[in-house]
Amino acid sequence: MAPQLDGYFAEVDKLSTHFINRLAKAVAIPSVSSDAARRPDVVRMGEFLAAELRALGASVEMRPLGKQPDKPELDLPPVVLARYGSDKSKRTILVYGHYDVQPAEKSDGWATEPFDLTVGDDGRMFGRGSTDDKGPVLGWLNAIEAHQRAGVDFPVNLLMCFEGMEEYGSEGLDELIEKEGKGYFADADAVCISDNYWLGTEKPCLTYGLRGCNYYSVEISGPGADLHSGVFGGTAQEPMTDLVRVLGSLVDTDGRILIPGIDEQVAPVTAEEEGLYEGISFTMDTLYESLGATTTIHDDKKRTLMARWRFPSLSVHGVEGAFSAPGAKTVIPAKVIGKFSIRTVPDMEIERTNEAVYKYVKEVFAKLGSKNTLKVYPQHTGKWWVASPNHWNFRAAGKAVERVWGVKPDMTREGGSIPVTLTFEQATGKNVLLLPMGSSTDGAHSINEKLDKRNYIEGIKLLGAYLHYVAEEAQE
Amino acid sequence: MAPQLDGYFAEVDKLSTHFINRLAKAVAIPSVSSDAARRPDVVRMGEFLAAELRALGASVEMRPLGKQPDKPELDLPPVVLARYGSDKSKRTILVYGHYDVQPAEKSDGWATEPFDLTVGDDGRMFGRGSTDDKGPVLGWLNAIEAHQRAGVDFPVNLLMCFEGMEEYGSEGLDELIEKEGKGYFADADAVCISDNYWLGTEKPCLTYGLRGCNYYSVEISGPGADLHSGVFGGTAQEPMTDLVRVLGSLVDTDGRILIPGIDEQVAPVTAEEEGLYEGISFTMDTLYESLGATTTIHDDKKRTLMARWRFPSLSVHGVEGAFSAPGAKTVIPAKVIGKFSIRTVPDMEIERTNEAVYKYVKEVFAKLGSKNTLKVYPQHTGKWWVASPNHWNFRAAGKAVERVWGVKPDMTREGGSIPVTLTFEQATGKNVLLLPMGSSTDGAHSINEKLDKRNYIEGIKLLGAYLHYVAEEAQE
Numbered sequence: 001m002a003p004q005l006d007g008y009f010a011e012v013d014k015l016s017t018h019f020i021n022r023l024a025k026a027v028a029i030p031s032v033s034s035d036a037a038r039r040p041d042v043v044r045m046g047e048f049l050a051a052e053l054r055a056l057g058a059s060v061e062m063r064p065l066g067k068q069p070d071k072p073e074l075d076l077p078p079v080v081l082a083r084y085g086s087d088k089s090k091r092t093i094l095v096y097g098h099y100d101v102q103p104a105e106k107s108d109g110w111a112t113e114p115f116d117l118t119v120g121d122d123g124r125m126f127g128r129g130s131t132d133d134k135g136p137v138l139g140w141l142n143a144i145e146a147h148q149r150a151g152v153d154f155p156v157n158l159l160m161c162f163e164g165m166e167e168y169g170s171e172g173l174d175e176l177i178e179k180e181g182k183g184y185f186a187d188a189d190a191v192c193i194s195d196n197y198w199l200g201t202e203k204p205c206l207t208y209g210l211r212g213c214n215y216y217s218v219e220i221s222g223p224g225a226d227l228h229s230g231v232f233g234g235t236a237q238e239p240m241t242d243l244v245r246v247l248g249s250l251v252d253t254d255g256r257i258l259i260p261g262i263d264e265q266v267a268p269v270t271a272e273e274e275g276l277y278e279g280i281s282f283t284m285d286t287l288y289e290s291l292g293a294t295t296t297i298h299d300d301k302k303r304t305l306m307a308r309w310r311f312p313s314l315s316v317h318g319v320e321g322a323f324s325a326p327g328a329k330t331v332i333p334a335k336v337i338g339k340f341s342i343r344t345v346p347d348m349e350i351e352r353t354n355e356a357v358y359k360y361v362k363e364v365f366a367k368l369g370s371k372n373t374l375k376v377y378p379q380h381t382g383k384w385w386v387a388s389p390n391h392w393n394f395r396a397a398g399k400a401v402e403r404v405w406g407v408k409p410d411m412t413r414e415g416g417s418i419p420v421t422l423t424f425e426q427a428t429g430k431n432v433l434l435l436p437m438g439s440s441t442d443g444a445h446s447i448n449e450k451l452d453k454r455n456y457i458e459g460i461k462l463l464g465a466y467l468h469y470v471a472e473e474a475q476e
Numbered sequence: 477m478a479p480q481l482d483g484y485f486a487e488v489d490k491l492s493t494h495f496i497n498r499l500a501k502a503v504a505i506p507s508v509s510s511d512a513a514r515r516p517d518v519v520r521m522g523e524f525l526a527a528e529l530r531a532l533g534a535s536v537e538m539r540p541l542g543k544q545p546d547k548p549e550l551d552l553p554p555v556v557l558a559r560y561g562s563d564k565s566k567r568t569i570l571v572y573g574h575y576d577v578q579p580a581e582k583s584d585g586w587a588t589e590p591f592d593l594t595v596g597d598d599g600r601m602f603g604r605g606s607t608d609d610k611g612p613v614l615g616w617l618n619a620i621e622a623h624q625r626a627g628v629d630f631p632v633n634l635l636m637c638f639e640g641m642e643e644y645g646s647e648g649l650d651e652l653i654e655k656e657g658k659g660y661f662a663d664a665d666a667v668c669i670s671d672n673y674w675l676g677t678e679k680p681c682l683t684y685g686l687r688g689c690n691y692y693s694v695e696i697s698g699p700g701a702d703l704h705s706g707v708f709g710g711t712a713q714e715p716m717t718d719l720v721r722v723l724g725s726l727v728d729t730d731g732r733i734l735i736p737g738i739d740e741q742v743a744p745v746t747a748e749e750e751g752l753y754e755g756i757s758f759t760m761d762t763l764y765e766s767l768g769a770t771t772t773i774h775d776d777k778k779r780t781l782m783a784r785w786r787f788p789s790l791s792v793h794g795v796e797g798a799f800s801a802p803g804a805k806t807v808i809p810a811k812v813i814g815k816f817s818i819r820t821v822p823d824m825e826i827e828r829t830n831e832a833v834y835k836y837v838k839e840v841f842a843k844l845g846s847k848n849t850l851k852v853y854p855q856h857t858g859k860w861w862v863a864s865p866n867h868w869n870f871r872a873a874g875k876a877v878e879r880v881w882g883v884k885p886d887m888t889r890e891g892g893s894i895p896v897t898l899t900f901e902q903a904t905g906k907n908v909l910l911l912p913m914g915s916s917t918d919g920a921h922s923i924n925e926k927l928d929k930r931n932y933i934e935g936i937k938l939l940g941a942y943l944h945y946v947a948e949e950a951q952e
Contacts, residue, residue: 240791251717267869293699308710318805
């Protein structure tokens with residue numbers, strides 16, 4: 001039978017001003033992880049969370065992660081590990097979020113003070129971290145508080161893992177998760193991460209897949225130092241001449257990857273999958289709007305979504321070592337490093353993809369007949385992730401969406417990667433669900449980041465309802 | 477008959493310590509024109525020159541050039557215009573040099589303090605500006621002084637034009653030269669510029685040709701803002717994908733320009749020219765050394781010199797707007813600007829070359845079938861320059877080289893451009909000679925810039941001797 005959630009929902013509505021004030025307090029702490037000068041604020045934000053959690057009766061541990069590798073004088077902010085409830089008759093759900101934020105300055109073009117949560121008449125709540133990821137993180141705390149105040153039994157044991165370095169590469173986190181998989185997280189029955197976004201602005205979604213990312217450098221060098229193109233132009237073989245030819249051979253304008261051995265690894269589209277895309281709440285107009293242009297590869301929704309979710313893509317990001325400033329400089333760069341990455345999908349293998357890239361790049365370069373020197377190597381690689389959307393974890397979330405929003409959620413994948421997802425899956429061996437709170441127009445890393453009040457308050461209801469359906473699913 | 481130069485030469489030798497001290501005083505003034513904070517030092521250097529010139533009996537005018545266009549709060553340093561002698565029975569020679577220098581910090585890797593002239597036991601005199609261009613500029617002053625002290629009549633009237641912005645684009649100079657062509661410079665019979673270098677380290681040269689330079693931007697844009705390659709990879713046509721294909725179509729590894737309509741404009745090699753290259757003091761080993769590698773296009777001297785001097789070349793300099801830092805960033809740049817330039821030679825025309833570039837780039841882009849937007853435009857263009865090496869100005873310089881160095885000079889051209897050369901030629905209508913003092917290993921814009929004591933002292937003799945042969949040539 002469906003859980004009795006009315007009392008909880010009513011309490012969330014009653015506490016909405018209190019919850020928005022809690023978000024305002026969090027946004028006011030400028031916990032910018034990439035800025036060494038802001039590190040005390042990041043730590044203060046972790047302590048704020050810990051204090052709020054303790055006040056709600058959770059047990060909290062602040063886990064140090066040691067020094068920051070690229071700035072050894074700097075302590076990494078602690079991971080906040082917390083547990084609320086330890087009833088062995090209940091399911092245990094492990095949730096993840098992050099309490100650090102992207103940089104923000106009013107002068108970047110913000111319409112409001114970025115660290116002063118500003119709620120407009122239309123319900124848009126502007127502030128750095130509002131949607132990424134302080135709103136969702138506080139969502140779990142708010143859900144606990146609303147249960148307590150409504151006198152509704154909390155349906156599960158909740159394990160929480162909130163980090164403070166997500167916007168700067170989650171330094172140190174993987175090791176902690178791997179270690180605690182059979183430790184602090186040992187009794188987790190499933191994992192829920194709320195750190196992504198709806199596909200559009202109107203329809204909630206559950207996310208069950210992410211592409212991986214292999215990032216490559218192609219380094220071509222020749223002369224001992226940068227040269228003057230007047231003196232040496234015409235006499236030296238120029239590394240940049242070779243590099244643009246190599247980079248130009250990787251992918252065409254319509255995104256077709258020209259490296260043999262990539263497409264063959266991609267899992268074929270199944271008949272079941274074919275039918276999946278039409279129902280999804282997404283239009284090309286949404287894409288045009290977020291793109292700020294109509295320069296898309298495909299003109300239809302289905303092929304566009306497949307290209308984003310289930311096919312690999314290759315992007316050329318730039319060149320290190322060449323002239324990159326405005327103006328004119330007549331330099332022949334001595335060493336140039338082209339950067340490109342491949343977004344990977346099932347069933348691509350990292351090693352096999354690497355080998356295909358190395359082989360092809362070397363072949364293209366060999367054909368140039370150049371005396372310059374080529375190196376090709378990965379900067380980082382990361383596997384794709386696909387979960388089973390039929391798992392009880394997803395079923396519970398689906399029912400919660402229907403109860404709160406009155407619609408079945410879209411089942412989506414994402415083109416980007418959230419590496420911690422795979423880490424949690426591998427460390428716990430449990431199903432991982434991505435359950436977003438914000439919408440596609442929230443502008444997570446941009447100026448004027450916002451979270452709609454509706455998404456925040458209904459999102460708090462959603463997180464609570466999800467836990468109730470988890471408990472119910474577990475009893476079935 | 478050959479001029480009597482022995483007294484003058486002996487005086488130069490006698491005054492050599494004095495002349496080195498004068499160079500040390502000049503080097504000690506850090507007249508870095510690109511650094512706004514150093515502008516008072518640049519002005520101080522101009523005033524130092526003016527004071528020295530006045531002490532020698534020259535009349536001096538400090539010509540203001542107004543405000544610096546890109547920094548309107550900053551006055552441009554004055555041009556030092558000076559005249560020594562106004563005997564209507566003598567030839568008048570206009571000389572040009574610059575008293576500003578490139579930036580230099582000890583921490584860049586200098587072995588000595590860059591603004592402290594350090595004379596080694598081997599005669600190498602290290603210091604910023606020693607060879608570029610304070611040594612040659614002081615060469616003219618020293619020549620005047622040695623004549624006075626030796627009691628030798630100065631053979632010509634000398635007009636001097638010394639600027640303080642050469643290392644930052646010679647802002648304002650062209651207008652002054654054009655204006656004074658029929659004014660301050662009206663009675664100039666020929667022009668001599670000492671601001672370039674020998675081809676090697678042992679044999680002096682006279683330079684009679686320079687390549688021009690047309691610098692182009694290829695701008696490709698699509699999305700409204702930079703995109704995340706996870707979210708948009710595979711759905712958007714990426715400007716960088718198109719740009720590397722366009723840049724990859726311009727030139728091949730062996731320097732062949734693939735743009736139709738360029739090669740056709742190049743003046744054919746004449747039989748006379750064919751014989752010219754073998755005698756020139758230049759070896760592939762010299763090139764390998766200055767290149768720091770053996771990655772040359774040609775393996776023989778003749779084709780290498782022709783490729784540097786008398787054939788066009790195309791270099792790809794870099795990309796603006798793409799990711800250019802170390803590390804990995806998964807960005808799809810929204811707008812990227814590729815930069816490349818073509819070194820031009822007789823009989824190429826700027827407009828015809830521009831049209832060929834535009835047409836070809838647009839054709840290559842059209843073939844990509846991209847929805848992105850292309851723009852191609854020049855950042856700057858500049859004509860090649862070739863003088864007649866048979867003019868009395870060159871004959872006089874050639875005799876002076878033979879007298880001082882005991883060898884016939886190599887007649888050379890250069891691959892780079894010295895735009896002021898063409899400006900002087902056009903403004904005065906007179907023959908322009910490039911008469912270098914320093915050698916190829918002086919490292920004009922590098923750390924450890926130096927001028928060999930031998931090149932400085934014999935160079936002073938050379939400048940004086942040149943003026944005597946000018947006077948003699950004029951009488952013939």
